[in-house]
Amino acid sequence: MNKHFLLLFYLTCLIMETTSTRCIICHLRTRTDRCRRGFGVCHTQKNESCMSLKIFQNDTLQVLYTVCQKFCKNLKYDFNNRTYVHECCYYNSCNYKF
Template sequence: MNKHFLWFFLLFCLGAAAKSLKCITCHLHTQPDRCRRGFGVCIAQKHESCMILQIFQDKALQLTYMVCQQFCRDLTFDFNNRTYVHKCCDYSYCNYDM
């Protein structure tokens, strides 16, 4: 293959990887502790954004769940004396700052 084509292809791949939306994953984060299960990073696919779900009881944060989520939308609702706060964002690692 042509060396110029290979260099162009390599630069294209690196540029695409650098622009990918990266989100923190944690499937069980308790307060004031650290991530207990599923800590890592996910690369958002088409129609995905970073999501954080926070569960409160008596206005005290009980646990947090973070992932890449398809068709994410902000939502807050109450169920069984708990408040569920579902937030979405679209810049890398934004669900860790929320």
């Protein structure tokens, strides 16, 4: 019984790995630094994609935030002298680029 369960679990993980996209998680990264908070990996589920939020001030990147996001939409807006760029992508590790 345990062997069958382990085989089924392994096959489920394998199928999930091949059908989902691997995204990078980072809750705080600056242009000159590595990820300072929340580094990891997530796998997209139904209706999810990799997402990055970049915050610029005077055309210089200040902060990058990355996760798996449901119902992601590409957006760009300006607020308080900062530009916020919300981007969605659909291939492995695509959300961790400057």
